[in-house]
Amino acid sequence: MLSKEVYTLACAGLKKLALNQACRDAFDKNSLFFKLFEHAAHRYIVASDAQALSGKLQALAAKGYQLGVEYVGEENHDPGVVQDFVNEYLSAIKTFARAGLKPQLGFDLSAVGLLVSQETAYHNAATILSAAAEHDIPVMISMEHSSAVDKILEVYAELAPAHHNVGITVQAHLHRTVEDLPRIISYGRKVRLVKGVYNEVPDIALPRGEALDKRYLSLLDDLLAANVAVSCATQDPNLIRRLFDGGYQLRIEELEMLHGVQPDVLRSAKEAGLTCRIAAVYGDSWYLHFLHRLAESPDNVLQALADFYDPSRITFGAGY
Numbered sequence: 646m647l648s649k650e651v652y653t654l655a656c657a658g659l660k661k662l663a664l665n666q667a668c669r670d671a672f673d674k675n676s677l678f679f680k681l682f683e684h685a686a687h688r689y690i691v692a693s694d695a696q697a698l699s700g701k702l703q704a705l706a707a708k709g710y711q712l713g714v715e716y717v718g719e720e721n722h723d724p725g726v727v728q729d730f731v732n733e734y735l736s737a738i739k740t741f742a743r744a745g746l747k748p749q750l751g752f753d754l755s756a757v758g759l760l761v762s763q764e765t766a767y768h769n770a771a772t773i774l775s776a777a778a779e780h781d782i783p784v785m786i787s788m789e790h791s792s793a794v795d796k797i798l799e800v801y802a803e804l805a806p807a808h809h810n811v812g813i814t815v816q817a818h819l820h821r822t823v824e825d826l827p828r829i830i831s832y833g834r835k836v837r838l839v840k841g842v843y844n845e846v847p848d849i850a851l852p853r854g855e856a857l858d859k860r861y862l863s864l865l866d867d868l869l870a871a872n873v874a875v876s877c878a879t880q881d882p883n884l885i886r887r888l889f890d891g892g893y894q895l896r897i898e899e900l901e902m903l904h905g906v907q908p909d910v911l912r913s914a915k916e917a918g919l920t921c922r923i924a925a926v927y928g929d930s931w932y933l934h935f936l937h938r939l940a941e942s943p944d945n946v947l948q949a950l951a952d953f954y955d956p957s958r959i960t961f962g963a964g965y
């Protein structure tokens with residue numbers, strides 16, 4: 646049995662690997678690493694393209710779940726790559742609309758041009774939002790590393806008043822979120838509350854533990870008091886139990902979990918009457934997403950090795 650300290654360090658190590666550019670490059674689509682771990686990654690990555698994803702989304706919708714969709718991309722510095730990413734969303738919106746689907750779309754502003762300029766990110770996000778609105782499709786902006794939060798909130802401040810279908814993710818672990826929240830609430834748009842996935846220093850964020858869970862619930866209280874639609878995006882069975890114990894299941898809009906992570910936990914919440922959303926991820930640049938899922942629970946590394954050995958262990962939709 647490994648100590649809690651080893652688990653914590655393993656988690657930080659996996660997040661460090663997730664951000665390592667040389668490792669990301671080594672997982673290029675034509676690489677040996679990509680081919681070796683592709684099957685294991687498909688526990689979390691639903692499909693390579695939007696067309697294949699549509700059929701799978703329909704199967705999850707038939708089981709009574711709300712749907713979310715994110716195309717996996719990297720932080721994009723190259724304007725051409727940014728444009729390809731935006732085009733993928735514009736094309737996926739049409740694919741989903743043709744299939745009668747209205748999944749909540751999600752993306753990082755870094756993937757739509759924040760690393761080129763704030764104006765580029767604003768312009769591209771607004772283009773996706775307008776196209777999605779034509780089909781009554783909502784969009785959720787992700788929250789990134791603390792170093793990007795100012796810029797993300799500035800772009801969001803421009804997007805939120807004009808786009809009724811936009812929402813934003815906030816990270817409970819960042820100390821600054823307590824001060825940022827009133828401004829975010831003032832837009833009246835949907836908020837997705839997460840603990841936060843990035844490695845941050847103690848001056849900037851709380852580590853996992855009771856203080857963070859308490860802050861999560863306190864931020865949730867503030868959001869609900871302001872009548873904001875809230876998605877609780879957590880995969881933590883203990884926190885989910887506290888949501889039920891505190892009667893929050895009657896007041897939040899939904900519980901949201903990433904596809905492939907503890908389907909039985911989400912199914913139990915659905916059976917207990919909570920609206921549940923499965924956030925499905927697709928695309929080939931899955932390295933970062935895969936590593937983050939392993940980091941969330943280092944036992945998942947063993948699970949991935951078992952999946953590598955025997956890909957037939959993964960059956961789409963099983964457990965939901």
Ligand SMILES: Cc1cc2nc3c(=O)[nH]c(=O)nc-3n(C[C@H](O)[C@H](O)[C@H](O)COP(=O)(O)OP(=O)(O)OC[C@H]3O[C@@H](n4cnc5c(N)ncnc54)[C@H](O)[C@@H]3O)c2cc1C
Nearest residue numbers: 787788814839840841842878879880881902903924941942
């Ligand atoms: C829909 C969705 C959207 C998100 N968007 C963002 C975002 O925009 N920005 C951001 O910073 N973060 C985002 N996250 C990630 C989030 O911040 C957390 O890092 C992630 O959800 C893990 O935290 P937790 O609350 O689920 O549980 P943790 O506190 O990390 O873990 C508590 C326990 O939950 C269980 N658990 C958690 N994850 C897993 C897993 N993968 N496999 C098995 N067991 C697990 C384990 O038992 C673990 O010990 C998102 C998460 C979800 C579900």
